[in-house]
Amino acid sequence: MVDYPVSNTGLVSKEIIPTQLQDRCTEQYRDIYWSLFEQSGICMANLDLELRVLEANRLFTQQFGRTSNNVHGQNICDFLHPSVQGKVKNEFIRLTDGQNPRFADQIVAMGAKDSVFLGEMTGIAVRGSAGRVGTIMVLVKPEASETGPQMVVGRRKLFSPVHARILEGVAAGESTVQLAAKLFLSRGGVEYHVTSLLRKLKVTNRPALISKGYSMGVFAVGQWPPRVRPEYVSS
Template sequence: MKNAGPDTAEILHDASRDWSQQPYRDNYLALFEQSLFCMANLDLEFRIMEANQHFARQFDWRPGQGMERDFCELLHPSVQGKLKNELIRLADGQSPRFADHLVAMGAQEAVFRGEVTGIAVRSGVGRVDRILVLVDPEDSENGPQIISARRKLFSPMHARILEGVAAGESTVQLATKLFLSRGGVEYHVSSLLRKLKVTNRPALISKSYSLGVFAVGQWPPRVRPEFVSD
């Protein structure tokens, strides 16, 4: 994460403060408007109510665009469920803050990675009345990867081959299970390598995970349905 500096660290240190009181309110507004972070205020249904210029720029929004949009819609399917649960805990007052890895869909459906921090902001009566999110995109030498989570990348056969490779199955095992010749399996694997622009099986699986093709924490691996054509 970027060096937030002592002022930012102090302002964000205690999420249970009453931010409606001075001087915290002035500090909060200054942080929101001047921070180098991408920042947004969410209501308790996770709709974006306010976003600073860095947040808008990350998603290629014009001034005022994106307001009242569900923040969770910006998240990649590979992290959407987990981060939504974290936000629910904030809104319910079960947790004051969280920090986690982020994969999100930016401008033109470009996937970018980084860190996200969520903070429950409390009102004068101590109840959570909004959520502050800070997004810190990681620097990438190659720039963001362009891929749509809604794009059907794989045929059903390619999906089964990819799952088998991810599970460590050999060409012979895949051929037996899928009623293919060994040459047929190798043909499909070569097609997958070209599709994802990688050169070998380990890279194929690593890139598939990085793009959210596989559901996180599931074994044996399963390709997410939204990536498979009907």
């Protein structure tokens, strides 16, 4: 793969344009391409076939709380929360193999200062003149949030094993009676633990509890029945 240089301003040089565009476009069209890339109003990045960032616009670096220098060359999966890395990586593999032309998926991403944010990531396979996939275009649309990015609290052990099992049961739609029988607790015991979880995650009801859990990356995305990731559970 080609190692693309960074300009003195810290931005990737506008000369770094996919080869097929350099072959076909005049200087004027290359300027238009770069202008659209920088001024699109969308977080954008170009990847090589090993999913490393070749170039990224200012919005992308700002959203992820990084500089151009430490974005360039990083694997795109490093910008995602571990709970979604495997699922999204498989989507990218299908792009690079030519199985799919594009994908759009919900993500939990790592932002600035140990925060996470929700959003949608779109990947588009860019084919060269020979018809083979040469690069991947990535678009990231953060989800609007009144409270802003959520802090990554899951880097410490957040839940006891009992709390984790109750959280999984609530996420799966199990009732208090079902949880009590499953965990050998009284109904009052289940409600006590649910109330404790509501206070811990600073929410007021069960649906909000589960939504907050997913927004923090507590649950593995795309898995059913829901499972709390092991790194969130104390031994």
